[in-house]
Amino acid sequence: MxxxxxxxxxxxxxxxxxxxxxxxxxxxxxxxxxxxxxxxxxxxxxxxxxxDKQALYAAVLLQTIDHALARIDAALAAARSAEERLRVIVSTVAAAAQENPNFAPLMLRELASGGQSIPDQVVRRMARLFRTVAEILADGERAGRFRNVDPVMTHMSIMGSIIVLTAGAPIRRRIRDVVGGPRASFVDRSAADIAAHFSDLILEGLQKRVPAPARRRTRTK
Amino acid sequence: MxxxxxxxxxxxxxxxxxxxxxxxxxxxxxxxxxxxxxxxxxxxxxxxxxxDKQALYAAVLLQTIDHALARIDAALAAARSAEERLRVIVSTVAAAAQENPNFAPLMLRELASGGQSIPDQVVRRMARLFRTVAEILADGERAGRFRNVDPVMTHMSIMGSIIVLTAGAPIRRRIRDVVGGPRASFVDRSAADIAAHFSDLILEGLQKRVPAPARRRTRTK
DNA sequence: GTCTATATACCGATAGAC
DNA sequence: GTCTATCGGTATATAGAC
The missing domain is CATH 1.10.10.60 (Homeodomain-like)
Incomplete structure (x- = not known):
């Protein structure tokens, strides 16, 4: 042994x-x-x-999520501010998903079947990740950096986008062949690309901001 | 006949x-x-x-996406500004996904399998939706309302989030049972909720803005 | 611990009567 | 157009020899 x-x-x-x-x-x-x-x-x-097959599947799920969470924990140890911590989460999840090509498809399939066959052990790990993100959002709000947002919606938006972005490469390729020529940078996205663009998007979206010197009209509705 | x-x-x-x-x-x-x-x-x-089974599956996919796209087209007809058009897309996709509970799982499963079995007809429709979103983003940027963002990343972030948010209800329920008590509004989300929260998030993230003045320090823990 | 052989069941698809 | 009966292939899982 x-x-x-x-x-x-x-x-x-x-x-x-x-x-x-x-x-x-x-x-x-x-x-x-x-x-x-x-x-x-x-x-x-x-x-x-x-x-049997079920036990094999459960073991695969557990191993996959454990590996990803270990990476996140390690990367999070060095981060301080809420912005930085959120950025670390996004980039680490993106990197982990890109590194393990099975991660995104496994999660997407579980999502599609309503997570019926997710073992409790795995659910507990998902819950832990949610709690971490929720704390970051609360910290950022307390510090006056983030808007007040629903943590559940935000957490699932973040994870959903990263996973879909990572798993979407083959479909992007097919869409490109229809949309037209070899549009630059349409298809191949590194984890760094995904993380950078998306954490920009989400952090901008979260940030508390000055109502912008109301140029003319702000809203349409 | x-x-x-x-x-x-x-x-x-x-x-x-x-x-x-x-x-x-x-x-x-x-x-x-x-x-x-x-x-x-x-x-x-x-x-x-x-x-046979393949033909049946292809017919299902085509019918499902056609129905959703028809709704989007109809709703988009009345929208004017880029912000409004994007908001309409988000709310209509969210509504269509909530109304047809098969939409999100079908898309998620195709995403997971790399879209190998998506008929060309369906790919063309996906491409058309992407083109619509890309035009909206370009319009908004030209009008000085949106930042310059990658349209592919943005489009997939939007669709991915809505789909994951819609399909995620059962898993949210399981996570809640682990995270703890009946936290208010943790689980049940109407399409309107999803659309409102998410289009806020994405529109804030896209908007050109003046940053807020940093308050003090950030950390509580 | 390792492998062969097989039990048992099911599933997609069709032949063919009406 | 509609149904019954069934073929042929394949899947999970295990029994049992070594």
Whole structure:
């Protein structure tokens, strides 16, 4: 025991491959035979080590979100102001999503099925992330930097945008082929791009601002 | 012919039920037997009228996005300024998503699978919506009302947030049960709520503005 | 712990009677 | 146009030898 959990560990390979297959085919579309073959283990061994399909899926979800949250925690340790902390969250989630291509699809599929098969362990981790963001928003508001916004709406807007932006690359590519020529920078977005543009957008949107010397008319409605 | 396409039309019932089943179970998880039974048609009749599973799925996607786009077009006809037009898009998409509970899950699942099975017809409609939003952003920038932002990022941020916000209700409910008590207004969000909060956020984020004078320090914790 | 072989069930699609 | 019956393929899961 205390064996290094490297690629030589069958369970590590299985979870790795399973994450990939579940992400691209969904739970119902994933094939145990496929996962076993690609992980170079016998199918019976897969059942022996991880259990049935549901258990495998739950393990994949837990591992995926844990990895992302660990990154966020580490990055958040150094951040101070509310603006900075929010920016760190956006850039770290974007980086984690880009680094692990399975993250966004897995979350999107769970979102689509109403999160019925999300284990409680995973829900607790999601709740922790929400609490963190809510605290940041409250801090920023107390400091007079942020407007008063609904934390739930804001948190889901942030996470939703990052995840959709990350997972949207293939569809953007198809849309570009229809919209027309090789429009510059239409498709390929690095995590840094996504983080920069989006945290700008959201931070501008949150910031308390002087009603702008009412040029002429501000609102239309 | 020229028969009214009401519930008495088997094809209408089939597409209706299929949208629901594909939305909640995904393509691989959907069962033809299930769809046929719930649409009260014989399975062989389903194949006779709509074709195989892929054709049925494509028809569902097309019908779903067409219905949403028709609403947007109608609502957009009356809007003038860039701000107003963007607000109309946000509120109409939110309303359409809330009204048709299959819309968000179907889009999320396609997003997760990279849109491989989206028919070209549907891609063209998505491209048209993108073009509309891009024009609004360009108009607003020309009028000195919006900052210069990337239209692709912005469009996907907007659509992603609305869709995630709409589809996120069940997961919010699960998170609430973990985060704690019946926090007011944590879960149930009307389309109007979503549209109002989010279009505020995005419009503030886009607006050209004078920054607020920094108060003091930022941190409480 | 590892693999082969198989139980068991289901699902998409169609043939063919009426 | 409508239905029954069924083919053929494939999926998860396990039994049992080694």
């Amino acid at each position: 205390a064996r290094a959990r490297t690629d030589s560990d069958p369970r590590v390979r299985i979870l790795d491959v399973a994450a990939q297959v579940f992400a691209s085919s969904g739970f119902a579309g994933a094939r145990i035979d496929d996962i076993a073959e690609r992980a170079r283990v016998n199918k019976a061994m897969l059942y022996y080590h991880v259990g | 020229a028969r009214a396409r009401t519930d008495s039309d088997p094809r209408v019932r089939i597409l209706d039920v299929a949208a629901q089943v594909f939305a909640s179970s995904g393509f691989a998880g959907a069962r033809i037997d299930d769809i046929a039974e719930r649409a009260r048609v014989n399975k062989a009749m389903l194949y006779y009228h709509v074709g």
